[in-house]
Amino acid sequence: MNHIKHGIDRDNLDMNVRPQTDFYEYACGGWKKAHPIPAEHSRFGMFDLLREENRKRLQKLVEGLAENPDSKIKDTIAQKVSDLYAQGLDMERRNREGAAPLKAQLDKIASASRDDLAELVAWAHNGITSSFFSTGVGPDPKDSDINIMHAGEGGLGLGDRDYYLVESDTNKKILDAYKVYILRLMELIGYDADTASRVYENVMYIERTLALYKKTREERRDPTLSYNMRGYDDFKREFPFIDWDRYFAVLGVSDIKQINVGSLKYLKAMAEIMPGFSLESVKDYLTFQAVDGATGLLSDDFFNASFQMYDVTMSGIEEPEPLWKRALGIPGSMLGHAIGQLYVAEYFPEENKKYVSDLVENLRAALASHIDGLEWMGESTKSAAAEKLAALRVKIGYPDKWKDYSEIHVDPSLPYLENVYRASVWYVQDNYSKMGKPVDREEWFMHPQTVNAYYSPLTNEICFPAGILQPPYFDITADDAINYGAIGVVIGHEMTHGFDDQGRRFDLSGNLKEWWSDEDAKRFNALADRLVDQFNAIEVAPGTFANGRYTLGENIADQGGLRVALSAYIRHLGYQENDDVLRRLNNADDIDDGFTPLQRFYMSYAILWAGNIRPEEILVRTQTDPHSLGRYRVNATLSNIDSFYEAFGVDTDWNLYRPESERTVIW
Numbered sequence: 001m002n003h004i005k006h007g008i009d010r011d012n013l014d015m016n017v018r019p020q021t022d023f024y025e026y027a028c029g030g031w032k033k034a035h036p037i038p039a040e041h042s043r044f045g046m047f048d049l050l051r052e053e054n055r056k057r058l059q060k061l062v063e064g065l066a067e068n069p070d071s072k073i074k075d076t077i078a079q080k081v082s083d084l085y086a087q088g089l090d091m092e093r094r095n096r097e098g099a100a101p102l103k104a105q106l107d108k109i110a111s112a113s114r115d116d117l118a119e120l121v122a123w124a125h126n127g128i129t130s131s132f133f134s135t136g137v138g139p140d141p142k143d144s145d146i147n148i149m150h151a152g153e154g155g156l157g158l159g160d161r162d163y164y165l166v167e168s169d170t171n172k173k174i175l176d177a178y179k180v181y182i183l184r185l186m187e188l189i190g191y192d193a194d195t196a197s198r199v200y201e202n203v204m205y206i207e208r209t210l211a212l213y214k215k216t217r218e219e220r221r222d223p224t225l226s227y228n229m230r231g232y233d234d235f236k237r238e239f240p241f242i243d244w245d246r247y248f249a250v251l252g253v254s255d256i257k258q259i260n261v262g263s264l265k266y267l268k269a270m271a272e273i274m275p276g277f278s279l280e281s282v283k284d285y286l287t288f289q290a291v292d293g294a295t296g297l298l299s300d301d302f303f304n305a306s307f308q309m310y311d312v313t314m315s316g317i318e319e320p321e322p323l324w325k326r327a328l329g330i331p332g333s334m335l336g337h338a339i340g341q342l343y344v345a346e347y348f349p350e351e352n353k354k355y356v357s358d359l360v361e362n363l364r365a366a367l368a369s370h371i372d373g374l375e376w377m378g379e380s381t382k383s384a385a386a387e388k389l390a391a392l393r394v395k396i397g398y399p400d401k402w403k404d405y406s407e408i409h410v411d412p413s414l415p416y417l418e419n420v421y422r423a424s425v426w427y428v429q430d431n432y433s434k435m436g437k438p439v440d441r442e443e444w445f446m447h448p449q450t451v452n453a454y455y456s457p458l459t460n461e462i463c464f465p466a467g468i469l470q471p472p473y474f475d476i477t478a479d480d481a482i483n484y485g486a487i488g489v490v491i492g493h494e495m496t497h498g499f500d501d502q503g504r505r506f507d508l509s510g511n512l513k514e515w516w517s518d519e520d521a522k523r524f525n526a527l528a529d530r531l532v533d534q535f536n537a538i539e540v541a542p543g544t545f546a547n548g549r550y551t552l553g554e555n556i557a558d559q560g561g562l563r564v565a566l567s568a569y570i571r572h573l574g575y576q577e578n579d580d581v582l583r584r585l586n587n588a589d590d591i592d593d594g595f596t597p598l599q600r601f602y603m604s605y606a607i608l609w610a611g612n613i614r615p616e617e618i619l620v621r622t623q624t625d626p627h628s629l630g631r632y633r634v635n636a637t638l639s640n641i642d643s644f645y646e647a648f649g650v651d652t653d654w655n656l657y658r659p660e661s662e663r664t665v666i667w
Contacts, residue, residue, distance in 0.1 A: 005479045007593030008603050012610065020654035023644075024634040027603045028610035037612045040322075042315035042620075045611020045630060046472060051451045054343075054467055058449060059328055061342045077338045080410040081331045087416040088327025094416060095299045099189045101415035102294060106189060109286050114279050118243040120286065122250035127424035129289040130155045132210070133270060135251075137435045139458045140260065141227050144510035147434045149253070151235075152226075152262030153214050156207050157292060160624050164211035170619055174314055179204075181309040185291045188301055202281035203288045213269035217550045217626075223457075223505050223512055228261040235259045239267050241274035253432050296326065297417040316616035332447070334423045337403040340448030340466075344398045348448075348466035352476055353397045356469055356487065359568070360394050360462075363492050366567035367560075369577075370667055376527065381520040388498060388508040388515075393441065393461035397469065398448040453490055455497035457506040462494040472607060481569060481585075481597040485604035488565035489558075496560030496667055500553040501528055530664040531555055534640075538632055541618050546628060554627045558637045560667035566601060566643060582646050598647040606634045640664050 014029020025032075037044045062085050065071055070078035087093075105128065112120045124131050133154045140148045158164065158178060163171050179200055186196035219225055235258075236244045248256060261267055277285075295306035303320070311317040320326075332339055371377070371385045408423045434440075441459050446452060449467040456463070464487075468474070474487040497503045504524070507513045516524070535548030535555060548555070567577055575581045585598040595603065609630030613621075621629065628636070638644040639658040650656050 005591060006477055007479050007591040008482070008595050008600055010593065012607055013603075018654070019648045020650045020656055022635065023602075023638060023648070023656060024606060024609070024631045027606035027634070031607065031610040032612055035610075035612065037614060039319035040317060042311070042317050042617035043611055043613035045613075046608055047451060048611070050468070050470060050473065054449060054451055054470070055325060055328060057347060058332065058339060058343065059324060061339065061346065062328060062331065075406070075409060077335065077405065080405070080408065081335055081339065083410045083412045084331045084334065084416075084419060085327055087412060087419065088330055089323060090416075091300060091323065094297075095301075097415055098299050098301075101298065101417040102189065102291060105290050106287060109283050109290065112279075112283060117279075117282065118246040119250050120282075121242060122247045124286055124290070125428070126251055127421055127428050129286075129293050131286055131289045132274065133267065137431050137433075139439045139510065141223065141458065141506075141512040142229075144458045144506075145439055147437050147439055149256055149259045149435055150262055151239075151259050151267060153266045154210065156211060156214070157203070157288070158207075161211040161214045161216070162623060164208045177309055177313040181305055182288060184305045185288065185295070185302070188299075188305070189287075189291060198280075199284040199288055202278075202284040206277060206281060206285045209273055210266075213266045215263055215266070217547070217624075221502055221550065221553065221626075223502055225264075226260075226262045227512055228264045229258055230261060231258050232256045235261070239271045241271045251432055252429060253435060255436070257436075294417055297330075297420055314616065314620055316614035330420060332449070334408065334420065335405055336447030336449070337399070337444075338405055340398060341402060343449040344466050348397050348469065352469060352474065355476055355483075356396050356464065356474060356491075357394075359483070359488055359572075360396070360491055362568040362572050363488060363495060363564055364389060364392065366571055367492070367495055367564045367667070369567065370564060374667075376523045377520050378517050381516050384507070384515045385499065388460065389495075391460055391508040392495065392498060393459065395444060395461060395463040397464070397466045399442065399444045401442055453494050455494040455503065456510070457498065457503045458510040460498065460506065460508060460510045462491065462497075464491065464494075472604070478604075479591050479597070479600060480572060481600040482604040484565050484569035484572065485601035486608055488568060489561040489605050490608070491561070492564035492568070493557040493561030495564065496557040497553065499560070499667060500556040502553050524666070527664055527666050528552055528556065530662075531559075531666070534636060534664065535628060535632065538628075538636060540622050540629055540632075541615065544619060544622055546622060546632065551626055551628045554633075555637065556666055558628075558633050559640060559665070562605060562637065562641060563665070563667065569597075569601060582643050586647055596647070598643065602638065602644055602647055609633050 010030075011034070012031040013027060014025055014033070017026040017029055019026040031046070035044055035049065041048060062081055065078045066082045066086075068078040070076040071082040073079055108123065109120065121132060125135065131154055133151060135149060135151050137147050138150055140146050156164070158174065163174055182200045182203055183196045186199050191199065215225070230238065239261075248254065291302075292306070295302040307317075307320050311320070368386055368389055371382055371389065374382065377385070408426050410419050439459065441461070444463060444465075445454060445456065446463060446465050447467075448465045450465045451467045451470075453462070453464045453468055455461070468490070469487065471478075472486055473490060474483060498506075504516065505512055505514075507515050532548035532552055535546045535551060538546040540546050570577045570581055570585070575584075582598065586596045591600075593600070611630050613629070618629065621627075627633070635656060639656050640663045642663070644650065645657075
């Protein structure tokens with residue numbers, strides 16, 4: 001099918017800003033003015049706009065199932081999705097039930113004795129919460145064809161350890177609100193003020209203690225710290241803070257040969273501190289965790305308490321999402337592949353998959369050429385890198401094999417919470433059932449309707465669901481320069497993750513293995529450190545600076561994605577990459593939008609990160625998000641790329657100019 005190709009939408013621009021001064025505002029300013037942050041969002045950007053458009057599509061598909069005769073037949077997908085969605089919308093019933101759906105869980109916690117601790121924690125881990133520590137099955141990082149058991153850190157109510165350990169005005173505000181929140185939840189389940197206060201004290205004591213031993217954000221980026229294999233008997237002797245045989249028996253897991261300890265410091269600390277927690281404090285902590293995890297499935301009172309804590313206080317959101325969006329999220333996650341089949345049939349034509357598949361292979365060839373031309377990398381490492389790139393698996397649009405949900409049942413006579421809980425148990429058991437079995441490399445870790453993409457180092461694969469292969473990320477009616485600058489950079493970004501500070505530690509099969517020469521590793525780290533310093537110098541809010549070490553992998557991938565995608569575009573045009581070609585691309589005027597292909601390429605990249613963000617969310621994301629803020633994904637990254645200077649005439653007189661000696665290029 002032939003399409004008339006369109007160029008840049010000039011409404012997205014702010015022509016009052018010079019591109020050489022602030023390219024982000026130039027390329028995105030018009031879009032930002034036209035899209036103020038909705039009250040229900042902490043930020044609103046192009047990603048969020050596409051997600052909202054997709055949610056409207058999914059709403060139409062899900063609500064359409066109610067008209068399907070199959071929705072009246074028990075255990076059909078139409079019945080499960082329709083009934084679950086209807087339960088999410090039925091606030092009259094949920095308000096009438098109040099805390100009653102939680103009663104069985106809370107009674108189980110309350111009646112437990114010290115001798116029941118292993119069974120109690122295992123029960124909590126089976127679909128409720130990862131209290132104290134976590135276990136789960138996944139590939140062996142050094143033998144990635146086989147699934148093994150892993151044990152690691154447990155979650156904190158506030159997510160990040162620094163909220164508990166770092167003193168600041170922001171953290172004090174959040175901790176003060178957390179107290180109000182815990183007390184309110186306890187009130188809602190019928191506790192008197194004194195008991196609620198006791199729960200708060202016990203929860204904070206346990207969570208603050210756990211936070212002391214959790215990895216820092218930077219430590220989590222080092223995969224070697226997450227690999228500490230133990231035989232099962234040795235594991236039990238080294239970490240005797242719980243009866244592991246009884247714990248795993250409750251979870252239905254047997255014949256464990258070995259366990260990988262994902263956080264050695266944390267589990268060693270647990271061996272010391274867990275026996276010191278009183279039974280009362282353990283039960284109070286588990287009670288809060290159970291209620292906290294259920295707030296979105298209960299009455300308005302529970303939801304409003306959670307919204308005030310996590311959305312208003314932490315992120316500055318002004319209003320909750322409408323009920324239909326919240327209700328849609330549950331079947332969207334529980335039965336995501338089933339809904340994904342409907343989405344793909346309606347919104348992802350085969351010609352789109354063919355275009356993207358060809359684009360991926362152009363990018364693979366371009367990255368291979370980049371690797372071959374690296375001056376800082378030796379031949380032996382280049383050869384191994386080329387082999388890894390050649391072995392990279394690619395998943396586009398949707399899986400060839402859809403997930404089977406026949407064992408998930410939705411009974412509308414049961415409370416909403418109970419249906420979701422039973423499905424959660426199924427997912428936990430599905431995960432544990434994989435132990436000792438070969439890794440299924442056809443499995444997808446995202447649903448087809450998801451607006452996102454990923455690289456998996458343990459399977460050496462990239463995945464681009466149909467949900468992100470929509471305008472403006474991918475538009476088959478757009479000029480090729482736009483598609484290469486948008487979805488091409490996204491694909492190149494994910495490819496480059498295989499060679500960032502984390503991904504480079506894994507070989508072509510996904511095994512944690514040193515395949516770099518010592519000298520090449522040193523040269524890579526020296527370049528990476530320069531990029532870290534660049535981002536560390538960015539002040540994202542008064543007195544708050546970006547974390548260049550924590551965001552290093554994403555910053556490397558942004559830069560690599562841009563450079564590789566431009567090379568792939570040039571290859572697509574049939575040219576050899578050189579200065580003359582760049583000049584030609586910056587003079588051509590083949591589409592009547594007033595811009596050259598080279599300019600369109602960079603403008604289409606920038607618009608991906610267009611967005612407005614609340615001050616509170618800037619602080620949250622700087623502390624918890626491994627991605628840099630959108631403004632710096634554009635301005636800071638482009639200041640290292642020579643062809644950007646060519647495209648927009650950036651010289652020493654302009655803000656975005658970075659001296660050539662300070663520009664850092666890795667891939």
